[in-house]
Amino acid sequence: MTGRGTRISLAVWSVLVIAFLWIPLAIIALYAFNGSTIQGWPITSWTTHWFSVAWHDPDVRGAFELSVKVGAITTVIALVLGTMAAAAVARYRFFGREAVSFLLVLPLALPGIITAMALVSFFNFAGIQASIWTIVIGHATFCVVVVYNNVVARLRRSSASLIEASQDLGADGWQTFRFVLWPVLSTALVAGGLLAFALSFDEVIVTTFTAGAQQTLPIFILDNIRQGQQLPVINVVAFAVIVITAIPVALAQRVMRDTGVIRRGSAQVTEAVEAAEIAAV
């Protein structure tokens, strides 16, 4: 279908865009070794001192741990609430169905500062003091929709008759979920969960408003940027995060590719393969 010339130019374009995405990341990696606390170009003195500083700094560890904790809790909440909402919307017709999608996407579509202001007013009104839970609530508002959309899309592409068939075969609700729905949904959940975690991990605007005396990693970085005396530490931290997350992301991509729907082929083939997968369980 596509000519050779088109193929080559698309390949070149893709490589260039990927390079555009990664050049600043390369700069981050470079400046983790910057001997000066001021980020000027080019680097005149090199050091690994900042790695040791970051490693021994309890604030770095604390912030990283808190971000992971918040991300994990947020992702779980997003998975549960998002799947529930998606199941309701994809399978049933009820009054206000259209509104649900609209409502859920609001926190993502509205600027973070609005979500932050709204939540802070709510917390003040309800007398809820800032804590790790206010951070989680803030993140969960916009992470739910990410899971929701993935699951809805997945459910739309699979047949409702699967559940009927399962029930006809004598499975109760829990068994149906475990043996029929879960294999169908797992890739959508992995994809949604991954994006939700990423959104929560790097979130700074809503977090500055909803956090109390807690420092997530982005807040730690923001403080460092304001202060500037240990600036290369933020490059060390960002570089470390990229390296650390490369593996789970690659693994997750694997999961999505291997156990997911065979993507090419007609819709019927898709259904047939799914039915075969489930029958084999």
Added chain:
Amino acid sequence: MAADAGVIETGPPIRRARLRLSGFFWRRPWLRAVGLLALPLAVFLVVYVGSLGVLFISSLWTSNSFTSTIEHTWTFANYRTIFSRAGPYLHIAGFTLEMAAVVTLTCAVLAFPLAFFMARLAGKRTRALFFVMVLLPLWSSYLVRLYAWQTILAHNGAINWALNGLGLPDQNLAYTNIAMWIVYTYVWLPFMVLPIYAALERIPDSYLEASADLGARGWRTFRSVILPLALPGVVAGSIFTFALTLGDYITPALIGGTNSDMIGTIVYQNFSTNLPFAAAFAVIPMAIMGAYLLIARRLGAFEAL
């Protein structure tokens, strides 16, 4: 439902109870919908939508100038200040809108060929590699990436260093609106690539075969088959790029120059000491995104998010 009865009556009590419960819900699908939806929706409506409503209402109040307590006197004063032609606020809103639109366009142009290549032309390994390489930048801190761009765009930065090396003159890129445009495009690009990729990936081969069978050559197939099917993905990605640009205040602070105030900047400056005014100004992006979402839904973007 004789067959049901037969199944339910056998087995240990807990299983019978579960089957009975499942049957109960099965016969009343709306109850299941409600049950599934009740928790997330309740949390949402009460916490989020409710507080948005309160925010909107407070935009019609005023703030005591010294103690910053909100005084519940109804007035349109905040809106009058914002929409006054003498003030800077309309200009700031317009500038933000313009920036969001331009960034969205640029992201779409950059992302589409890449997503197309990944979804339809790349081999398995390349696709996996590109997918990871597009996703990973989202994990590196937004702030740190901004700082890297400062170093690249600065007067003595990487770009001018490279240009000078080629004998070309210095470019004045740092702290300009062009710089903001470049940086915004950069940070939101993965958000645009992923939905387009997902949308393109879903197009079955049989569609393209059929199109070819009907006599359409490459470009025609692209225009009439691929593009319409990919459009929801583009619109979905644009929701991200548009919304994220509309409310940001960090990039104007670190990358922008003297004419770079955006809606987020004003809201941030005012929210602690004059919440009603900040809320009033925040209504503008709320209205814009509300309209944008309605259009996006019509174009089918919600299925592609």
Added chain:
Amino acid sequence: MRRIPKRSRVTVVAVAAVTAALALVASGCGGGGGGGGGSTSASSGTTTTIGKGEGSLNVIEWPYYTYKSFAGPFEKQTGCIIHRKDAGTSQEMFALMHANGGGGGGQYDLVSASGDASLRLIDAGDVQPIDINQIPSWKEFLPVFKSPPHNTVDGKHYGVSVQWGPNTLIYNTQNVSPAPTGWDAIYGSKYKGKLTVPNNAIQIADAALYLMQTKPSLGIKDPYELTKDQLTAATQLLISQKPLLKRYWNYAADEIASFKNGDVSMGAGWPYQTLQLQGDKQPVKEIVPLPTTGWADTWMLAAKAPHPNCAMKWMQYVTTPKVEAQQAIVFGETPVNPLACPYMNKIQKGSCAAYHLNEPASYYNKIKFWKTPVPQCGWTTKQTCMDYNAWVQAWAQVTG
């Protein structure tokens, strides 16, 4: 198919429910630190005795104001473990103190407020007066910081001054020649496109101070108390300055990067930026054209502080000469306690003079420290002055 036995399933659900319930209760009972005992003095308005430490201290601070390098020994000595909420602007600090019913919401004990927010906190009733005699180091302070108008009202001290900084004129010695002699350097077009000033509404006061000398006909008596006409004049000056600027800087580290990267050659800043750049072998110098504006921070005690003893202990500790010097070098500011001078020089040679700690009293009297703009003009009762909200609107006019 293997089923989980009924009893353990029930147990799992019960444990999960109880855990969830506990988590909810715990989160509702306040974050960021233990509940306080010993809050006997908090409600009486004036803390007369410092009792035993409560084991915890929650502060709202500028980043690094309780940095562990100098706060660590305090935590060990007193057992008061510090929990920090870092704020980016004075307004953020005010909002945090004013939330949840005010007075720190029963959550925060101390706030390191700058002069542009301190009066607002006092007037809103969010902070309480302290007995200044409980802070022995106070007697050693530079006179101008003992009872400054931005934290002492009607003789009552709403906290203790801790550090300060002047607004200075920084310039690149290679690109700017001859060396500037006054603030007029950043209002003229000689270095157009290479200048920078802070992105802060309080910057209007700098313009007003400049107009005080160049246009006395405006009748400006106090750069923080401006009538409508005076505010308009200052705003106009800033608008005419805008085309000369490369950018408005938000963070100190940001201004430093702009200087090093050659984007700006001159601008308003603080001694911190100059010292950092000089430490990095950049060719910069600074002058302090008097009169100039300056900022000064006060540790203020929240009206509903849950740990007032720890708070007072911290105020005692951080104002001693050695700790003042340590904080000054870490953050990049000037102590209010001149006895810190030798300690500063021990940590960083020449820092005492570089941060202008060793000047005569007349020097400090020429610095106009930040004060929250309020509607009541101190110098006249016949006119109203513009309040802070008006200043923010005016600033948006300048930068928008």
